[in-house]
Amino acid sequence: MLGITGSSVTSRPAEGRRVRGRGGPAIGVPDCRRFQEGWVLMSFEAAVHAQAIEIDRLSLEMCAAAGSGHPTTAMSIGHIVTVLMFHAMRWSPDYPDYPTSDRLVLSAGHGVPAVYAAAAILGMKVGKNPSSRRKLTEADLANLRAWESELDGHPNPMEGFPFFDAATGSLGQGLSVAAGLGVAARLNQSDRRVFCIIGDGESREGQVAEALDFIIDHKLTNVLPIFNCNEYGQAGRVSEQQSAGRLAAKLEAYGFEVLGIDGHSPSQIKAAFDKFAGGSTSTDHAPFAVVARTIKGWGAPSVQGGGWHGKPAQNEALRKAQGELDERRIELTSSLASSDQFTIQPPSGARNPEPAPGELPSLSQTMRALDMESKLASGRMATRRAYGLALRALGQVNSEVVVLDADVSNSTFSETFARSQELAERFVECKIAEQNMVSVAAGMAAAGKIPFCSTFGKFVTRAYDQIEMAMNSGANIKIVGSHTGITLAADGPSQMALPDVAWFRSLAKVKDHRGNPGCYVLQPADAYAAYALTGVMADYEGMCYMRTMRVDTEFLYSDDQVFNLGGFEVLSEGRDVALLATGYMVHEGNRVVELLDKAGISATLVDMYSIPFDEEKLLDLISQNNGYAISLEDNYGASLGSAVADAVTSSGDAFTLEQMYVNRIPKSARTTAEMLQMCGLTAEDVVKKVMQLLQVA
Amino acid sequence: MLGITGSSVTSRPAEGRRVRGRGGPAIGVPDCRRFQEGWVLMSFEAAVHAQAIEIDRLSLEMCAAAGSGHPTTAMSIGHIVTVLMFHAMRWSPDYPDYPTSDRLVLSAGHGVPAVYAAAAILGMKVGKNPSSRRKLTEADLANLRAWESELDGHPNPMEGFPFFDAATGSLGQGLSVAAGLGVAARLNQSDRRVFCIIGDGESREGQVAEALDFIIDHKLTNVLPIFNCNEYGQAGRVSEQQSAGRLAAKLEAYGFEVLGIDGHSPSQIKAAFDKFAGGSTSTDHAPFAVVARTIKGWGAPSVQGGGWHGKPAQNEALRKAQGELDERRIELTSSLASSDQFTIQPPSGARNPEPAPGELPSLSQTMRALDMESKLASGRMATRRAYGLALRALGQVNSEVVVLDADVSNSTFSETFARSQELAERFVECKIAEQNMVSVAAGMAAAGKIPFCSTFGKFVTRAYDQIEMAMNSGANIKIVGSHTGITLAADGPSQMALPDVAWFRSLAKVKDHRGNPGCYVLQPADAYAAYALTGVMADYEGMCYMRTMRVDTEFLYSDDQVFNLGGFEVLSEGRDVALLATGYMVHEGNRVVELLDKAGISATLVDMYSIPFDEEKLLDLISQNNGYAISLEDNYGASLGSAVADAVTSSGDAFTLEQMYVNRIPKSARTTAEMLQMCGLTAEDVVKKVMQLLQVA
Known part of the structure; x- marks a missing residue:
């Protein structure tokens, strides 16, 4: 049934050396025999x-x-x-x-x-x-x-x-x-x-x-x-x-x-x-x-x-x-002469591979180089700002890093990359069109680039189908959503990323074609984490989604801290209850630990900056806390808390997990503190929940 | 600081009767005093x-x-x-x-x-x-x-x-x-x-x-x-x-x-x-x-x-x-005369409210009326087809029901509505533009309509941001995604809805402005369920997402079966393990029950057609099955299985839950059976998992 019966005229390019993408030896050109003679x-x-x-x-x-x-x-x-x-x-x-x-x-x-x-x-x-x-x-x-x-x-x-x-x-x-x-x-x-x-x-x-x-x-x-x-x-x-x-x-x-x-x-x-x-x-x-x-x-x-x-x-x-x-x-086809042949011209020679990327300097080094010492000394900085600094430093050591934004580079801080004269050419302004931005990034990734796409996490939603298709394409793209969670406060729910963790977590549960999670979901709680994880994403071949926050947050880490895909960090070791927090809630968690300490309760605070995470290690931790855990996140449910629930139920341990998350549609308020109060996520709310959980009066 | 100091010229409409949307008494017209005299x-x-x-x-x-x-x-x-x-x-x-x-x-x-x-x-x-x-x-x-x-x-x-x-x-x-x-x-x-x-x-x-x-x-x-x-x-x-x-x-x-x-x-x-x-x-x-x-x-x-x-x-x-x-x-404003006044014209009189909706006939009645007796007698029908029939029957008894589609009405079966001459006017063809379709539906809902939007579940993803904004708007829209899960087989992953449950589940965990879940996620396993749940959605004021399947599936229910938002249905009562299934996996679950029965294991099969669901009742069921449960779904994780995990961990019971879902990016295969095999979701795979879970050799 299938078989050529027509007068097909074909060309067969000769053998040539084939080289895959970046990093290989100098690249040869496959040439083609040419047949085109007397073509009319x-x-x-x-x-x-x-x-x-x-x-x-x-x-x-x-x-x-x-x-x-x-x-x-x-x-x-x-x-x-x-x-x-x-x-x-x-x-x-x-x-x-x-x-x-x-x-x-x-x-x-x-x-x-x-x-x-x-x-x-x-x-x-x-x-x-x-x-x-x-x-x-x-x-x-x-x-x-x-x-x-x-x-x-x-x-x-x-x-x-x-x-x-x-x-x-x-x-x-x-x-x-x-x-x-x-x-x-x-x-x-x-x-x-x-x-x-x-x-x-x-x-x-x-x-x-x-x-x-x-x-x-x-x-x-x-x-x-x-x-x-x-x-x-x-x-x-x-x-x-x-x-x-x-x-x-x-x-x-x-x-x-x-x-x-x-x-x-x-x-x-x-x-x-x-x-x-x-x-x-x-x-x-x-x-x-x-x-x-x-x-x-x-x-x-x-x-x-x-x-x-x-x-x-x-x-x-x-x-x-x-x-x-x-x-x-x-x-x-009656006029077809048997000598007619198509010619397929060969591609031109590929450029030599780019030099291997250099090492990312530390956040402190980068800030000092940019005269930001006083900001560094302030002990506070928004994760989105650290992301921008990391992009700029990365751009200087890795020539394949490119940055895309959708008219909000001054909010996402990708402008920190764009404003460097030597990097500006690798900044791609996509204007207010997120679907196109993500698919453009997928195309650039197919050409060997390492694209970072930034916009508000809320607006990333526009491109979820494009992101899933990029995952199916094996695209090595990094998506960074800013203004996640409720802490941005005054602008209201139309600017807040809230169900985003749930969606990306679903991709995280899939094995991609390389055998890795279809997407890593990263939620840095401080500037050092955001900076380091930006570097980690660039080094990793596969899709990642990182969430940054609008508000300034206190430093929790230092230049020496190592962050890994799939990792988490214990910030405070206790024995009565494990507080599993992400993003802003890690900071609120610090307050909870203090308040509980005063009440004689010893809490463990964990910065759950990655989904997926090491489940066994986490279960050990919960076990060390008498099997009591509370997840803390300032987005909608079906997110981190459910990821922990998945781990707990697969073990069959009789752990008890309380999930605290945003369970109403938020509205505007003037301050972050009010938002936490509106959504029942203040340190005091958490303390109350712990008391109930531990059945302490 | 705030206070009018200028020469503002205003009109104040007089009092008038106000009536809200449908269902009220005859509506009066608010009139306005008019000031416009000698306006130049x-x-x-x-x-x-x-x-x-x-x-x-x-x-x-x-x-x-x-x-x-x-x-x-x-x-x-x-x-x-x-x-x-x-x-x-x-x-x-x-x-x-x-x-x-x-x-x-x-x-x-x-x-x-x-x-x-x-x-x-x-x-x-x-x-x-x-x-x-x-x-x-x-x-x-x-x-x-x-x-x-x-x-x-x-x-x-x-x-x-x-x-x-x-x-x-x-x-x-x-x-x-x-x-x-x-x-x-x-x-x-x-x-x-x-x-x-x-x-x-x-x-x-x-x-x-x-x-x-x-x-x-x-x-x-x-x-x-x-x-x-x-x-x-x-x-x-x-x-x-x-x-x-x-x-x-x-x-x-x-x-x-x-x-x-x-x-x-x-x-x-x-x-x-x-x-x-x-x-x-x-x-x-x-x-x-x-x-x-x-x-x-x-x-x-x-x-x-x-x-x-x-x-x-x-x-x-x-x-x-x-x-x-x-x-x-x-x-x-120097030429402004103090006598100048703006006139705000009043709106025209509102129409009388539509008559209350009639009762939805049964699926059998609807099929008989459409000369589909032989199809009915076949005992098999795709849920998407039942959805189309329900739309048509609903359209006849509820004049506010409108239907939108994005050029795939012959796949989603919304064409069953469109092809009725008396309903055609209320069918809105949106062509291949899902974002617009959902926001158009939100606009129609604001005008009192009950819009059903259909396209492939995969393509609904295009409009997730629009859907979230519709939820924030309180829009009474129903979204129906067809071709969900892997069972459509040959067309491949670009047509399969896989992370959709995870995303909608996140909205389901939010309380909307009416105090209900931000969205109900409905997964009918057979034609009767799909038909009835379409009616349930029309009766409910709030957002719903229903998933239909491409393939024909056997009837599990009859006209008498009642389906509720938040419900589930026990199809087979056992004592050793609870199989919690959705959609196609309910049918595969029936095979599992038979195979396990032969092996001397008594399984409970539950059709988990709604998220959220009655958690306490479900926990009782798992408890009756020795605390062993397996969730079965043919989409990506972070979905039904995690919903069950959430319930289990909040109770603190030592239940063990195994989640079975699609954990690889699927590719094309020719048959549904091959797809299940590719993704490790055949009845045999489930049986194996049950044996491991129960530690039976």
Whole structure:
């Protein structure tokens, strides 16, 4: 069923050395044999049609074999994918993730059968382990969506298809990823070009608008958005608002030069890509965008129209569509000469790896270097400010660290990085558009950068789906949410991050593709912790979420303190009750310890700065406190307290845990003290709870 | 410090009867005394300036008193707010939430001091309890952001300021809320007009683009977006992409007729609002949008420019700004005649309340009425399909039920509602734009509708911030996510809702303003449960999240089964171990019970369809099973299992809980059975875990 019968014309790049990302030896260039001789446009047309029809046929057949999938979407981009993968992109099928390769981000991920088909025809290397990849064959296509297949239902690089940089399929995210790849390429002085195919229906997602603004703001002429206007969504026709005409008008209003094409005309596609290529290293013109009018189910009228979204043609319907494609082949490829060959240009040579990162100086050293001695001597500083200082110091010792913010850099203190002249180039202002920011970061991470994204923890929520997709993509991104919890007080609940720990904790309970927690949740209680943990995040390959606070808090630690992912710190050793606190509540916990001490109760205070944490060690601690524990956090529940509850119940010990957290929707108050009172989280409230727990009168 | 010294010209609407939402007696119209006599444009100009300057001054002073806030943003909208609240809007300060009143949604919520100032001048009624509201005074303004004040840091209707329909402050959401109010007004055949002020920087949020498309799609000429282009964001200048010129060009490309104005020119503001008003009941023209060029800190040059975002002017800086405003007053209000008065037109009469909802027929009745007897007899049906049937039946007995979907109504089965001719008008297609969908629903809920929003559970994530803001707004919305968990198999992780329970559970742990859980999380395991719980959600006033499954599942219940928020159902009573399952895992649990029975182990199977649940009752059950429990769910952790752990640890009982959940990032597989195997969640895996737990060889 699957097997090439057409007149496919292919190139096979020769062997070359392959090097993964940063840190390796000097990088060689994979070169390609070239076949292009006496190429004329007419035979190019025919050759593209031949290949696209082959891709369409394979798409239909692999979805039929899988029993699911979106063949008609794939057929709407068959020609575009052909021109990209066989001609326009500079890449090597042997090294699909070569660091300078041109990239294709398939934002409308459900069209992926087209790319799988092209990859099989080209014998692209697949496999999770870079050292043991194999050539994809057309026979493999029959395993689309199977458990052991690298060909996942939607683009999924971590499952063995490294041609892609990002998992897509949740719509509207790809153009932002492409923009991130574009920004990274520019920082790397690479001439890599980034193509992104976006569905018309998908372009309704607001994130696409955010990405368009970002591309114009940053003059990313090395990124080409290609809107695939096939007119059909899932439940119905695409809105007139996302029609080719309206999209073109919008794109022009955004500031793009729009190239409108017939998405099934090889020469028109080629002309658009050539125009883009010609201008991709210059920023003295407007970025280009392609609006391609296409047909969903091109070539096979029997599967066109509204009823065929996400539905494989089976049996008779499949045979009918195959027959229709055969007719198109005869009609469109008669001029094809057997000597015609596509040429895939190789990528340019990768730069030498960056020098290994230097050591992060201590917080005191950094502050002294910035004439902040009096602040240091004050003994108090907000964790967000320490984060900014750490970013700046990190930026100086690690050239891959980049920082993104969403118009609040003066609140998150990422401006401390941005304001350093030597680092400013690596600061990416994303304006008020958090979804785009996170996906841009995922794109930059795919290019080897270590992105730190900052905004208010509340606004990070906007990008949770993007964060989950970044986790699925294996993206090495660090997210830092400021103004977490209730202590910011006066601005009220619209600015407070409250259910964020619960959500990230769920990701923390997953093993990522590297076998680590899908995300670490870090809650530094003081400036030293925030500073050190920022360094820890940079050293670690994987996703992290760190929460910082608006308010100044007292120093609890010093430069010498070591913080580890998965760690916690005992600040005060007692024997009657364990107070397990995070963030601001560690400070309130110190007051509790004093008050309890006066009442003759000996409390242990633990700074639970990491989720997950060492459960066994914590259970020992609770055991040493007669099995009594109270968790303290100034966010909504299902968070730290539940993490402790999980540990306790898996042990079966008869421990008693009281969880104290914010259990009402807060409102504004003028001071942090009032907020704690409003939410029942003052030291006095905790003391009362301890008394109840220990059944002390 | 606070007190009117200017020549403010006010109107005081007379007393009128006030009626709250649905269900009350026939509704009277509050009328207003009218003062408008011999009004001429020049004195209108002067009167608006006088009032706006007063608002500006009060804004400065209240923020100074609060020690925080955004006075300069407020000053950029002082004139617009004046023309709206003193002239253009048809409303009554005595009945700020009168159901037919024109509405103002302040999307850029940080500008709220301007509205508070106007409300104080007008003596608008405030207070959480509708039956004991009091007139706001200018003295109250000094309590801005204080704990006991109704004047929260950002618009917050549930804290006693019912002029607003939605909590805002997390940016970019207001226009969608306004659109929801507009759709509801049209459904109610109300001539209410909806104004929405959007910041220029804020309009970078993609949700604004989604809302604009939605307004054009639905021809909402009764909604007026007003873009406040004051050119300064928080950390820096607003991007050129959000400049007045670029915004106007974009809006035209979207399909709006753009009214560009000087946002400090009373006559230009009035002309724009008049034009909008003239066309607000007709859909034969393009919707209007206003692009207002304004000055951040208008009237007081000493607080203008980039350094004054979110910063109150204090002491000398305050006095200087006050002095500058006084100069503007002298300059701009000299032509004011003492007889000039603003007229606030009253809202039109509210419609009679809808008849009380009828009783929901049973699932069997509904299916028989739709000729689905053979499906019913099959004994299997997907929960998503039952949801669709429930929507349709509900729609027929409850005229306030409305349904929204995001281009996947044929997957969520909300199409079952949409395809009924009599209900089609109440189906709102939102296309692929989930953020907008949820905020539109919040707007419709504020107008008394009971909106059900459906899309894939995965894509609901896009709108988590909007959902939290809807909770803060007290919005009575129901969110239904389909394709939850891993059982959908082939499409892969980009389509699976996995950390969703963890996030919603955090909201479930909060008390909302009515004293109920901030959100109920419902996980029906069969069609009868899904059907009944849809009805339960409609009857309940508050937010709910229900998860449905893609796959067909066997019937577990019948028409007679009663489901309650907070309930669970024991399906099989045993004595050795309690299996606490949700969704698909209830079915797998049935297999576990059989397998264990063969091994001589007697298991209790519980369908944990609600979070929160009755904890005491559950602990009794676990106790009856020797203190052994296993939680079973096919999503990420920190979810049901942690909810049980919370209950267990608060009791201090020595129970042992094993949590089984998805602890890896899944990939595609062809079948549900393979997915369960991939994630270690087959009945056999559970049996093995039980054996370990009970220490049976």
